[in-house]
Amino acid sequence: MDWRSIKFDWNKARAFLVTAEEGSLSAAARALDMNQPTLSRQVSSFEEELGVSLFERVGKGLELTPHGLQLVDHVRAMGEAAVQFSLTATGQIDQIEGVVAISASDAVSTYILPDMMVDIRRAEPGVILEIVATNTLSDLRRREADIAVRHAQPIEPDLIGRKVRCVNCWLYATPDYLASIGAPASLADLNNADFIGFGDNTQLLQGLNAIGIPASPDSFKLSCENGTVSWELVRKGLGIGIITEDIALNFPELIRVPVPQTPIPVSYWLVAHKELRTNRRIRFVFDRLVEAFAKYPQP
Known part of the structure; x- marks a missing residue:
């Protein structure tokens, strides 16, 4: 159902809620500072619009009917939201609270995002950050995440994206490993x-061959779908790995393989559902990530 098609009178709903909380029309009228006949008309009109009976008289008081019990929690939540709205509108509440899930590859989640979380946590302690480390694309339309760090511009019409960084991928290895294969100086080596x-x-094999590297299926003696594990295998001197230069900055013990290399450009995109435009919590984290990527060390 489209909420924009619903006709709703908050004054009548408030009259119902306060009457339910106070237990009588007279007490509710005093709490709302209105006369009892006016309050009674609002409650009766609310019942007529809903087509249900909300109260039954018990002695001198009122008790909620089963229908009233079903509705009162929803109206109470609306009342609390109205209070928060009023406080925020008058500048009495500035804090942002709630969960924001950020999806990124395991390598980005391990080596880049943690540093960026520090400033966000300090700025808004009420925001709960959940990092979804995955090498598959999270479905933002199904809310598998609120924000995704991707390497391609989104093409879905209900997603929005912002390009925040462009770096290159290169071949890296330990000096000892390169020495063990004869200190290669050319692609043929x-x-x-x-x-x-x-x-x-x-x-990966097709990409290496495309830039002139004579690799074959037999060249891959170790593999892992987890990028962090793959990178650790490189750090242990077990072979040559390919990774973005910004992540490589974290590991000074590794060097770029000293052969003529054609860089492989990689873009970073922050992607979110179009809801970003109206969700203050998600927009805050999104904007902070934009700033964080802009300040992240350049290779």
């Missing part, structure tokens, strides 16, 4: 090198 794979290595 990598013919006998071991490469650390990433799950299904078909696309």
Whole structure:
């Protein structure tokens, strides 16, 4: 149901709520500072619009009917929301609270996002941040995450994206590993090198071949779909890995393989549902991430 098609009179709903909380029309009229006949008319009109009976008289008081019991919690929540709205509108509440889920690859989740979380937590302690580390695309339309860090511009019409960074991928290895394969100086020297794979290595192999690296399926002696694990295998001197230069900044013990390399550009996009425009909590985290990527060290 489209909420914009619903006709709703908050004054009548408030009259119902206060009457339910006070237990009688006279007490509710005093609480609302109105005369009892006016209050009674609002409650009766509310019942007529809903087509149900909300109260039954018990002695000198009123008790909620089963229908009234079903509705009162919803109206109470509306009342609390109205109070929060009023306080925020008058500048009495500035804090942002609630959960914001951020989806990113395991490598980005491990090596980049934690530093960015520090400023967000300090700025808004009421925001609960949940990092969804996954190498598959989270479905933002199904709310698997609120914000996603992706490497491609979104094409879905109900998603919005902002490009926040562009870096290059290069080949990296430990000095000891490179020494063990004869200190390669040309692409041809990598013919006998071991490469650390990433799950299904078909696309990776095609990419390496496309930039002139003589790799074959036999070149991948170790593979893992988890990018963080793959990178740790490189750090242990078990082969050559390919990764973005910004993540490589975290590991000074690794060096770029000293052969002529064609850089592979990688873009970072922050992606969110179009709800971003109206959700203050998600917009706050989104904007802070934009700032964080802008300040993140450049390779």
